[in-house]
Amino acid sequence: MLIPYQQLDAMTLNNLIEQYILREGTDYGEVEFSLQQKTQQILAQIKNEEIFIMYSELNESVTLISKQEFKQTQNK
Template sequence: MIIPYEMIEPETLKSLVEEFVSREGTDNGYDDALAKRVAQVLSRLKSGDMVIVFDQESQTPNILHKDVARQILSEQDV
């Protein structure tokens, strides 16, 4: 299920994006680098290039490129 980013409270959205850009050791400890990566992801969400997907089975959100999200969702419909 794709969740429009506008439906998420701003602080929750910020936390979700921060968690996303910090995954798998990508956080280098510099706040400005984190802020820059968060801004980039937020920009891509606003442009529609990336989307927030909620997995009902695991009850977790994720951020994916729009094409990847559509592919996954179409495979689940089969």
Template sequence: MEIPHSQLSYEALRAIIEEFISREGSNYGPIEYSLEEKVGHVMQQLDRGEVVVNFDAASETCNLISTR
């Protein structure tokens, strides 16, 4: 089930994003980004609709999913 990120509290959304970032271990290339910068990048992707928050009722977990 897709959850509009604008309906989540800032704290809840940030926790989901931080968990996603730490789990993904994404390779950002030769530039190293701080946690704040990575969170900002994901927030921008959410605002542009490139990423959505998905809640899985069976596992009771939230994930960020690319819409591309």
């Protein structure tokens, strides 16, 4: 089930994004971004519907999922 970001408290949304970033690991690219910069980038992707907030009833958990990953789960 998708959860519209507007339904989440700002602090909850921020914590969810930070948890996602920290789970994804370290960047090894040419430019290093701060946690705050990464959080703003992910928030922009959520607002542009490139990333969705998904609740799993099976696992009783919330995660962020790319639009492409979401489409793949719908085709199964």
